[in-house]
Amino acid sequence: MSLTGLRDAVAAILRPDQIITDRARLRTYECDGLAHYRVVPGIVLLPRTAEECAAVVRACAGHAVPFVARGSGTGLSGGALPHAEGALIVTSQLRAIREVAPEDERAVLEPGVINLQVSQASIPHGYFYAPDPSSQQICSIGGNVAENSGGAHCLKYGFTANHVTGVQIVTPDGDLVNLGGRAPDAPGYDLLGAFVGSEGTLGIATEVTVRLVRLPETVRTLLAAFTGTDEAGAATSAIIAAGVVPAAVEMMDALAIEAAEAAVHCGYPAGAGAVLIVELDGPAAEVDAQFAAVVDFCRGHGAFEIRIAADDAERALFWKGRKSAFAAVGRISPDYIVQDGVIPRTALPQVLTRIGELAREHGVRVANVFHAGDGNLHPLVLFDEAQAGQAERAEAVSGAILDLCVEHGGSITGEHGVGMDKAKHLPRMYSEADLDTMQLLRCAFDPRGLANPGKVFPTPRLCGEVPGRHRGPNPWHERGMEVF
Amino acid sequence: MSLTGLRDAVAAILRPDQIITDRARLRTYECDGLAHYRVVPGIVLLPRTAEECAAVVRACAGHAVPFVARGSGTGLSGGALPHAEGALIVTSQLRAIREVAPEDERAVLEPGVINLQVSQASIPHGYFYAPDPSSQQICSIGGNVAENSGGAHCLKYGFTANHVTGVQIVTPDGDLVNLGGRAPDAPGYDLLGAFVGSEGTLGIATEVTVRLVRLPETVRTLLAAFTGTDEAGAATSAIIAAGVVPAAVEMMDALAIEAAEAAVHCGYPAGAGAVLIVELDGPAAEVDAQFAAVVDFCRGHGAFEIRIAADDAERALFWKGRKSAFAAVGRISPDYIVQDGVIPRTALPQVLTRIGELAREHGVRVANVFHAGDGNLHPLVLFDEAQAGQAERAEAVSGAILDLCVEHGGSITGEHGVGMDKAKHLPRMYSEADLDTMQLLRCAFDPRGLANPGKVFPTPRLCGEVPGRHRGPNPWHERGMEVF
Numbered sequence: 001m002s003l004t005g006l007r008d009a010v011a012a013i014l015r016p017d018q019i020i021t022d023r024a025r026l027r028t029y030e031c032d033g034l035a036h037y038r039v040v041p042g043i044v045l046l047p048r049t050a051e052e053c054a055a056v057v058r059a060c061a062g063h064a065v066p067f068v069a070r071g072s073g074t075g076l077s078g079g080a081l082p083h084a085e086g087a088l089i090v091t092s093q094l095r096a097i098r099e100v101a102p103e104d105e106r107a108v109l110e111p112g113v114i115n116l117q118v119s120q121a122s123i124p125h126g127y128f129y130a131p132d133p134s135s136q137q138i139c140s141i142g143g144n145v146a147e148n149s150g151g152a153h154c155l156k157y158g159f160t161a162n163h164v165t166g167v168q169i170v171t172p173d174g175d176l177v178n179l180g181g182r183a184p185d186a187p188g189y190d191l192l193g194a195f196v197g198s199e200g201t202l203g204i205a206t207e208v209t210v211r212l213v214r215l216p217e218t219v220r221t222l223l224a225a226f227t228g229t230d231e232a233g234a235a236t237s238a239i240i241a242a243g244v245v246p247a248a249v250e251m252m253d254a255l256a257i258e259a260a261e262a263a264v265h266c267g268y269p270a271g272a273g274a275v276l277i278v279e280l281d282g283p284a285a286e287v288d289a290q291f292a293a294v295v296d297f298c299r300g301h302g303a304f305e306i307r308i309a310a311d312d313a314e315r316a317l318f319w320k321g322r323k324s325a326f327a328a329v330g331r332i333s334p335d336y337i338v339q340d341g342v343i344p345r346t347a348l349p350q351v352l353t354r355i356g357e358l359a360r361e362h363g364v365r366v367a368n369v370f371h372a373g374d375g376n377l378h379p380l381v382l383f384d385e386a387q388a389g390q391a392e393r394a395e396a397v398s399g400a401i402l403d404l405c406v407e408h409g410g411s412i413t414g415e416h417g418v419g420m421d422k423a424k425h426l427p428r429m430y431s432e433a434d435l436d437t438m439q440l441l442r443c444a445f446d447p448r449g450l451a452n453p454g455k456v457f458p459t460p461r462l463c464g465e466v467p468g469r470h471r472g473p474n475p476w477h478e479r480g481m482e483v484f
Numbered sequence: 485m486s487l488t489g490l491r492d493a494v495a496a497i498l499r500p501d502q503i504i505t506d507r508a509r510l511r512t513y514e515c516d517g518l519a520h521y522r523v524v525p526g527i528v529l530l531p532r533t534a535e536e537c538a539a540v541v542r543a544c545a546g547h548a549v550p551f552v553a554r555g556s557g558t559g560l561s562g563g564a565l566p567h568a569e570g571a572l573i574v575t576s577q578l579r580a581i582r583e584v585a586p587e588d589e590r591a592v593l594e595p596g597v598i599n600l601q602v603s604q605a606s607i608p609h610g611y612f613y614a615p616d617p618s619s620q621q622i623c624s625i626g627g628n629v630a631e632n633s634g635g636a637h638c639l640k641y642g643f644t645a646n647h648v649t650g651v652q653i654v655t656p657d658g659d660l661v662n663l664g665g666r667a668p669d670a671p672g673y674d675l676l677g678a679f680v681g682s683e684g685t686l687g688i689a690t691e692v693t694v695r696l697v698r699l700p701e702t703v704r705t706l707l708a709a710f711t712g713t714d715e716a717g718a719a720t721s722a723i724i725a726a727g728v729v730p731a732a733v734e735m736m737d738a739l740a741i742e743a744a745e746a747a748v749h750c751g752y753p754a755g756a757g758a759v760l761i762v763e764l765d766g767p768a769a770e771v772d773a774q775f776a777a778v779v780d781f782c783r784g785h786g787a788f789e790i791r792i793a794a795d796d797a798e799r800a801l802f803w804k805g806r807k808s809a810f811a812a813v814g815r816i817s818p819d820y821i822v823q824d825g826v827i828p829r830t831a832l833p834q835v836l837t838r839i840g841e842l843a844r845e846h847g848v849r850v851a852n853v854f855h856a857g858d859g860n861l862h863p864l865v866l867f868d869e870a871q872a873g874q875a876e877r878a879e880a881v882s883g884a885i886l887d888l889c890v891e892h893g894g895s896i897t898g899e900h901g902v903g904m905d906k907a908k909h910l911p912r913m914y915s916e917a918d919l920d921t922m923q924l925l926r927c928a929f930d931p932r933g934l935a936n937p938g939k940v941f942p943t944p945r946l947c948g949e950v951p952g953r954h955r956g957p958n959p960w961h962e963r964g965m966e967v968f
Contacts, residue, residue: 015932032745084674103725103830126727153531161677162646174587177921178914183826184858185643187902188910189686190747193645193677202673214727232687243610243698286770342667348588374668418671426672428661437661439675456672459912474648 001085002063003042009059010045013052017358018093020044020405029088032080033072033135039265039421041068041082048093048175050206051170057204058174060087066450069204070141071111074133075147076338077419079199079455086453089204091142102127102212109208111142118210128213130157133415134323135392140466145205148197150415155373156281157213159415166209169195172202172446182209194441195462200452201447206251216281219293220245221315224251224276224303225269229253229368232274232423233348235301236372239278240345242297244290245360249373250277253352255332256325256367256380263328266321277318326368333365333382335391337398342404345375350403355379358400362393364481376414377405402428418456426458486547493543494529496651499534503527507914513572516557516564517619521904525552525566530841532577534652534660534690540690542658544571550833550934555595555627558619560822561903563631563683563939570937572595573688575626576929579803586611586696590649590666593692595626604696610674611696614641617899618807629689632681634899637730638805638855641697645680650693652861653679656686656930666693669794678925684936686929697751700765703731704705704775705799708752708760708787714851716758717832719785720856723762726781728774733857734761737836739816740809740851740864747812750805753789760787773861777918809853810864817849817866819875821882825889829859839863842884846877860898886912902940910942 010019016266020026021043030038050181060067066086073080082088095112103126107118116131132151133139139149144160145167160338177410180192196203226232227250236249252260254273260266268275278294280287298306308313329336343351343457350366359366360380366381381402385392402412402425412418412425426435435457442449442457505512505527512692514522526549531537546552550570557564568573579596587610589699591602593655599620602613616635616636617623623633628953629651634643643648650664664676679686710716720733736744738757752759762778782790793799813820829837836852843865861886867878881944886896886909894900896909908918920939926941928935 019955104828146539146672150669157872161669161674171921175917179918180919181913182893185634185645185826185898186895186913187681187897187906188914188919189682189925190632190645190677190680191921191925193674194925196674198673211915283773284768285773286767289767289769342669344588344666364548409666413671414669422671429665429670431673433659433661433662435672437655437663437675440928441673441675441925443679444924469618 001065002352003085003343005063006065006087008016010056011064013044014047015061018046018048021481024230025481026329028147028437029070029073029090032075032078034076034078035167035418035420037078037081041086042085042089044088044090046090046093050094051123053089053091053094053177053204053206054170054174056087056089057170057172060450061172061174064448064450068452069142069146069200071143072114072138074139075143075417076340077421078416079147079417079419079452082418084393084455091140093162097121098207100125104182105212107212111126111140111145111205111208115139115141115143115144118195119465123215126215128215129163129210129463130213131160134326141187141208141210143384145196145208146198146200147415147417152250152371154415155371156245156247161193161363163211164192164208165195165211167192167205168207169203169205169291172451175204179210197417197424197457199419201442201456203451209470212442219279219281219315220286220287221277221279221309221318222295222298223268223307223318224278224298225272225305226276226301226303227369228232228273229352230349231302232276232319233337233352233372235276235303236348237345238297239294240302240373244277244293245282246294246373248277248279249371251275251368251370251372252322253368255365255422256329256369257368258344259319259328259332260325262331263483264324264346268321269307277322294470298303311387322369329380329382330366333386333431335383337381337394339377339379339401339419340399340413341377341402341410342414343375343405343410345361345373347408348372348375351377351408354399354404358397362397364390364397366397371414375410377401391452420455423454423456423458426456485549487549487569489547490549491527492542492573493547497512497543498529498531502532506529513554513574515564515625516554516559517564517608518560518562519564519906521565523566523568523921525572526569528572528574530574530577534578534654537573537575537578537622537688537690538592538654538660540571540573540656541656544934545656545658546932548932550937552936553626553630555624555630556622558599558623559627559901559903560824561897561901561905562657563901563903563936564627565904566861567937575624575688581605582691584609587665589696591694591696593625593694595624595629595689595692595728597625599625599628602620606696607699610699610740612699613647613694620811625692625694626689628678629692629873630682630684631899631901634860636734636855638732639733639855640729640900642742644676647675647682647695647904648692649695649733651679652691653687653689653857657937660690669724675706680900683903683940685940686933699734702771703763703765704771705761705763705793705802706779706782706790707752707802708762708782709756709789710758710760710785710787712757713836714833715786716760717836717856719760719782720828720832722781722785723778724857726777728777729798730778730857731765732761732763733855734806735759735852735854736809736857737805737852739849740813740853741818742811743806743812743851744805746815748804748808749799752805761806770801786837794859806853811965813851813864813866819867819869821865821878823861823863823865823882823896824897825861825887825890825946826898827861827887827889827894828861829857832859833891835861837893838888839885846881848874848878848881850881855898859894904939907938907940907942910940
């Protein structure tokens with residue numbers, strides 16, 4: 001491993017302003033959205049084309065330097081945490097929208113394009129890009145692909161994986177390769193599906209082809225106030241059980257509402273122990289019929305106040321409280337952990353009750369803001385780092401919540417990814433044989449473990465443990481392309 | 485490679501009635517739905533449990549005997565064509581529906597379960613299983629997973645890959661491993677997506693967890709008659725462009741109609757140069773509104789007769805013509821090739837015109853019966869093997885149609901798979917580097933190329949070419965599990 005050698009090599013590929021080696025500037029890249037892990041990268045590289053990106057990765061491979069890809073750095077699981085002896089390859093300069101083709105329902109994007117820009121470019125044609133992480137004003141499409149990002153409207157529309165039809169990637173050896181394409185389905189192995197959500201461990205996306213979705217004819221949104229989360233959870237189950245598929249069903253509990261009120265004065269109904277935001281979209285005839293049913297289900301399960309957005313401004317106000325909730329929690333607590341787990345919708349009341357008990361047992365507060373419709377919880381565990389023992393207790397509650405999710409047949413992450421943060425938890429969901437099967441793919445693509453090492457998988461054993469030993473059957477080498 | 489050794493080994497695993505070695509009985513397995521390739525298998529094995537299946541594969545690995553999995557044998561690309569020196573592992577005895585869980589919208593199935601049985605078991609609970617190949621009365625779920633099967637209603641509901649959330653598989657080394665699970669999304673690599681559609685080259689599914697879909701409140705179906713396929717194609721484009729997503733849009737041309745009339749007397753409108761079957765399903769309010777729009781689009785694009793199904797019996801009659809069309813072609817031609825390709829919907833008129841020209845140039849007839857809504861063509865190239873040169877000319881037209889699909893940015897297969905039949909065509913769609921990337925996965929799972937060799941990929945070079953040389957980093961071996 002030679003950072004010096006890499007530095008010389010990239011000087012022949014990039015202009016000086018695309019290479020950062022100054023310690024003070026390197027420090028600005030020391031973490032992503034999960035700020036409690038910090039590592040200053042060895043070098044930061046900012047390629048501006050796919051070819052430059054490939055050349056940079058080839059240089060890393062040639063000097064056996066580990067590399068980490070970073071988009072906008074908004075990830076919440078530390079997936080873009082740098083490597084101290086490695087290169088951080090930032091894709092933000094690859095930011096062209098190459099094509100918007102409404103007649104094919106496709107857009108072709110460079111990875112640094114901001115999520116919201118895709119919809120902004122498509123709306124004039126009557127289309128939008130469906131996956132909408134809360135960070136959509138700043139997060140990048142490349143990062144969305146790496147993390148298989150979700151969002152409030154993924155209940156109806158699905159995750160990033162459901163909206164990407166093709167990618168061009170740089171492999172860990174520095175080759176440019178296409179996975180998938182423009183067609184909805186392609187023969188051969190669906191490596192595209194495996195790449196989406198691989199969190200930078202199989203290579204770096206340099207071009208992303210996404211599906212555009214028709215703008216719905218109508219959108220209708222309501223805010224329903226309940227005395228507690230049990231009632232709101234039961235209303236959610238009733239809506240889904242009736243076969244209605246809302247675009248979004250979001251829940252906030254009393255503590256989350258308190259935080260949002262303090263931060264953005266969203267004016268939610270006073271005295272609510274929980275609120276639901278339910279949004280329906282689609283053909284007007286369908287939405288109108290189903291909206292009436294949703295109102296009935298909410299009332300039938302104890303909603304004491306239901307507000308229906310009269311216009312876009314009121315709709316935006318309902319969402320403002322929800323979308324600001326994570327940041328708002330900072331108003332009521334000096335520190336907090338954003339947890340991310342999934343449970344079957346039907347287990348919502350039990351699991352929320354148990355989270356409340358866990359909080360009381362450990363003497364910390366937990367605010368719940370989450371995608372109720374698909375059982376994707378986001379408990380915010382509040383604590384004060386300054387008080388001895390609180391961080392540890394918060395960490396314990398946060399871990400116990402994941403156990404709870406797995407116990408109920410759910411998952412340790414819904415949309416934030418595994419990254420650095422949850423690699424240790426992966427064995428809670430998978431047997432050793434299951435994890436070994438995933439390692440087969442990792443070792444095939446990246447036998448030396450240079451692509452985002454230390455992320456996703458709990459222990460970088462096997463091919464990663466003894467660098468260079470497990471070269472394996474790599475067709476690129478068969479073709480006479482030497483890497484190092 | 486030792487078939488004798490394998491025979492002795494499986495005698496310790498299976499009962500005598502689960503092992504077929506008699507030449508006459510072996511012959512009944514010599515082909516699948518693509519009957520023009522025939523190979524008598526070396527041995528046929530019929531495991532009854534996942535553990536038996538794993539033990540059988542382990543025995544194959546131990547004796548270096550190639551193996552091919554087979555479900556019901558209805559595949560149309562020769563994916564289940566046996567290996568003369570290998571084992572054919574038939575999964576039809578693994579036929580239990582393990583669980584139907586409407587509250588979780590899941591069913592857990594053994595691979596030999598028949599596609600239609602899943603809906604039959606779910607309908608009493610208000611659910612159905614959406615992917616519906618034409619062979620759904622006989623094809624198996626395991627085969628559907630291998631081929632990522634589609635069907636008429638995949639326009640709205642998606643392919644098999646969109647409905648499988650987890651599989652248990654036997655790896656080519658004979659280990660039982662889980663990919664995915666019950667949750668809609670899972671952390672780590674999405675190997676499930678790569679497994680679905682891998683056509684038996686990565687292992688054998690021994691349990692499949694599928695998503696169940698709510699039965700729609702309403703289904704409405706119409707049959708529209710046009711003077712030609714141009715008009716019917718334009719109507720299809722107009723419907724989709726308006727943002728309507730029908731459950732199905734199926735087209736038949738004059739020759740296909742003639743064949744269907746001869747076979748099942750479906751009574752389609754006289755003088756039609758093309759018919760469309762359009763089916764809408766969903767909430768009644770939505771369906772009623774959109775159905776009126778569909779009728780208008782058909783009339784606006786020249787439909788001279790539109791019949792609306794008054795009840796289930798009439799609806800069944802509309803579908804009878806379509807569903808019998810492939811077999812019906814046997815009434816008007818002694819031999820025919822069923823082609824399967826995809827084009828962007830917008831290219832339908834151009835491509836159909838060109839197919840007509842190709843047919844005339846080569847002096848053969850082509851009947852078109854296809855999923856117009858998603859551009860998935862099924863040209864039936866008619867010929868008479870008894871007449872010198874006809875088979876070759878039919879083959880030439882069939883190949884030219886694939887070129888046409890690729891030229892228009894489409895795919896060489898929509899839902900029938902690559903199998904034996906189209907392996908040679910794969911380089912029309914993928915560069916050498918793209919194919920090599922797929923080989924990375926194949927070599928990681930199956931370095932000796934024992935799982936369904938000769939299928940999907942054009943030339944079994946690289947790790948498969950020199951058996952045993954490219955062992956590569958296989959974690960199972962790291963764990964001390966010796967295979968041979």
